[in-house]
Amino acid sequence: MKAFVPWLVVLAVILALNALRLRPLATAVAVAWLVYCIWTWVRPRRRSDD
Numbered sequence: 001m002k003a004f005v006p007w008l009v010v011l012a013v014i015l016a017l018n019a020l021r022l023r024p025l026a027t028a029v030a031v032a033w034l035v036y037c038i039w040t041w042v043r044p045r046r047r048s049d050d
Contacts, residue, residue: 010029010030013026013029014029014030017029
């Protein structure tokens, strides 16, 4: 459940911004979150040579 907290927070922020009729800002938050998730998925991993 702990792993879903950031996702739920971002979803709540997007829904709140949409409710406040700030759709361009909500879209920007959604796109930024998507880019962040993709970046953390495909970024090169550091190899430990120990």
